[in-house]
Amino acid sequence: MAEVLVYVDHVDGAVRKPTLELLTLARRIGEPVAVALGAGAAATAGALAEHGAVKVLTHEAAEYADYLVVPKVDALQAAYDAVSPAAVLVPSSAEGKEIAARLALRIGSGVITDAVDLEAGDEGPVATQSAFAASFTTKTRVAKGTPVITVKPNSAPVEAAPAAGSVEALDVTFSAQATGTKVTARTPRESTGRPELTEAAIVVSGGRGVNGSENFGLIESLADSLGAAVGASRAAVDAGWYPHTNQVGQTGKSVSPQLYIANGISGAIQHRAGMQTSKTIVAVNKDAEAPIFDLVDYGVVGDLFDVVPQLTEEINSRKG
């Protein structure tokens, strides 16, 4: 069976959920071979084997943390040369997309970004993408070279599928460009205790209708009742009511959770571009004509200051 390279996103050996989702998709098109780099790379092997990796190629070097993406591209290319895979899968983060694009250019392949599904096809893997702010769903196949595909978080379930997961050291020689851009400082973001926005299974967002930073506590309380991440429209972020890191949309983050709850958000195309692939969409808006209602599964026409606290209370009461 053809091998499929899966680029591993991990933090000090803790594998992040989007990588486990990639393993589910990789098993549909071949045998997953994982590539884990940097500090803690070897510690990823257990989780990767548990979810279907037949092999885990590891390489630990300071360059992965000290420089931007090129060392990672060098390593992924080394894995590509060693394995000659049928496809390369990378999580669709900003970094993942840059790594994928650079690798595809180097190996002369086509690249597909932001796939939301993947299946085997007669002429290679077929990716599902959501185009033009999700007005269209497209099926896409790479027509040249080995497909390099980035996949959005929450596009596939995490499935246990125990495999050998044998660890092999990857032989990497860094290119001259690898040390071109050095990381000079790192400031960890203060943890909110909530899940990462792009990976969360549930996202609760607030827009201009929230009407002030002091009212975002309502959105946070609803999010916390569901174990959700908090998102915001650009209008809310530009007004300074919530951090830019939480902006959802074309110029913010792209999310695709199981459940997206939009509160006081009109549904402008630029906002939709970042959330329209969510599985179930709920909106609370006092204007029955708001465009967001065109795409919702459930809509509440009402004042969010009435609806959101009641919803939060009801959810909390049902949790017993």
Ligand SMILES: Cc1cc2nc3c(=O)[nH]c(=O)nc-3n(C[C@H](O)[C@H](O)[C@H](O)COP(=O)(O)OP(=O)(O)OC[C@H]3O[C@@H](n4cnc5c(N)ncnc54)[C@H](O)[C@@H]3O)c2cc1C
């Ligand atoms: C190049 C470009 C990029 C952009 N990128 C993004 C992006 O990434 N993300 C993004 O979000 N936007 C983006 N925008 C901005 C976008 O066009 C909209 O302006 C923005 O999404 C509007 O935010 P909003 O829905 O919160 O505000 P509004 O459009 O003002 O809508 C507020 C909504 O709240 C409702 N409301 C008001 N009070 C209440 C209440 N008490 N209870 C219930 N409902 C209430 C109103 O009925 C209204 O529908 C971009 C624009 C451009 C030009």
